[in-house]
Amino acid sequence: MIFFQSIRMALMSIIGNKVRSFLTMLGIIIGVSSVILLVSVGQGVTGQISGQLSDLGTNQMAVMITGRGAVNSLEYDEVMAYAKLPGVDLVSPSISSNITAKYRTKNKSVPLEGVTPSYEKVKDFHVQSGRFLLDIDIQYRQKVALIGAGTAKKLYGTENPVGKDIQLNGNTFTIVGLLQAKGTSMAGSNDDKILIPVSSAERLLQSKGIQNFTVKVLADEDVKPVKSRIGSILDKKFLKAKDSYFVYDSKEIMDTVKKTTNTLSIGLAGIAGISLIVGGIGIMNIMIVSVNERTREIGIRKAIGAKKRDVLLQFMIESIFLSTLGGVVGIGVGLGLTWLVGKFTSLQVGYAWNMVVISFLFSLFIGVFFGLLPANKAARLRPIYALRTD
Known part of the structure; x- marks a missing residue:
């Protein structure tokens, strides 16, 4: 009470x-x-x-080259040679920068990536119409491009961009594929971008060599052995110079x-x-x-x-x-x-x-x-x- x-x-x-x-x-x-x-x-x-990060998988690693002295990148053939290492499935080199894309009277500043056909599987980017890049595009430095859904909408509106020309920093490229819409990620919009052959990107951006590439291994248990092998090769390349390269695996980044x-x-x-x-x-x-x-x-x-x-x-x-x-x-x-x-x-x-x-x-x-x-x-x-x- x-x-x-x-x-x-x-x-x-x-x-x-x-x-x-x-x-x-x-x-x-x-x-x-x-x-x-x-x-x-x-x-x-x-x-x-x-x-x-999980969508990318835990069987990937990113390699960033900072170099030693005047050597601050790898040749394209050097990068692709990593695909022959035991446990490696695919290697996807890339060169990136911002460029001005123009179609008729419309223009837009957009991220550009120079990539290879392996980019499609490694980064899980596919086309909704047209085709992806081919090895022959890399070999002959073809002026072809893949356009993101967001960029296509801003430049072409409701038109189908496949088969049409686009000006990239004043250079004419032909669009051969329209990428599927991917939305946004922690890196920004995945739909506002343009992909071209890595060899064409070197010439367009006047950038010689590869500084970034992604390695996809066959299984999760191959991550550590492959990471060690890549490290050994790069140590020889740069004479064990401190901070000449960095290798990050997906699990490490996620943690x-x-x-x-x-x-x-x-x-x-x-x-x-x-x-x-x-x-x-x-x-x-x-x-x-x-x-x-x-x-x-x-x-x-x-x-x-x-x-x-x-x-x-x-x-x-x-x-x-x-x-x-x-x-x-x-x-x-x-x-x-x-x-x-x-x-x-x-x-x-x-x-x-x-x-x-x-x-x-x-x-x-x-x-x-x-x-x-x-x-x-x-x-x-x-x-x-x-x-x-x-």
Whole structure:
């Protein structure tokens, strides 16, 4: 009976000071909603990046050549020789830069990649009409191009671009294939690009040699042996010069990305969690003010028989109710904001249900921890002193 009476009195006090009660809960609401939103966005971005890396497969590695002295690239034939190594399935060299693409009166700055036919399988890029690049295009430096769906729409509108000419930095190329729409990835839009033979790209961009290429191995267990063999060959090429090349396998990149994004999520959650602490301090301050305002009421209750634990329980319930209600509202606001971010932005979100539970429990803990001091102060008031207070 005493417990329920304490609950009733606590609720009456909260309802009697609606504005003050809401402002007291505001810190908890902001803290909980911020934690849920930031962690959910962090998890969504991590999942998005991991999914994109998984689509590429764990049986690939990227090689970047920085070189030694005047030698800062590999010859095309040197790169393609890696395809003969044990365990290697395909090798896909690339040269990339931004160029100006023009068709009639329309022009657009677009990323260009010089690639080989193996690019289709290694990067999982296919054509929806026309054909992909052929070995003969590489051999004879043919001026042919594959165009992304986004670039095709901006330059050709509803026309079929296959068979039409396009000006790339003033050089005329013939479009032989329209790439399938791939959407966006962490590297940007996959539909705003143009692919041409790597040999033609060397001449167009006046860039001699290959600095980047991707190696696809036959099976996951071949990754380490192939990586070691590539490293040995490049060590001989560049005389073991420090930082002359870098080899990254897909699993290594995925692990690094996950660690980075998880650390970022934890950091953001920690920053947002500070507002929870501030909200708890706000609850403690308001509860102390409430005790000072109700000193005479406490004295009357004690004078007619209320015990120390009864007064302590009343103020503890009030504090816990404020923080818990703030936590519940904060959870609702956090989930709502997460839904809005996922609905109206390009960011992918992942609902952090574990953080929802943790945030609620933490808000409950704040109510107990920061309510203990003012509740104890109220419970220790002497009836005579309290009754003499105006």
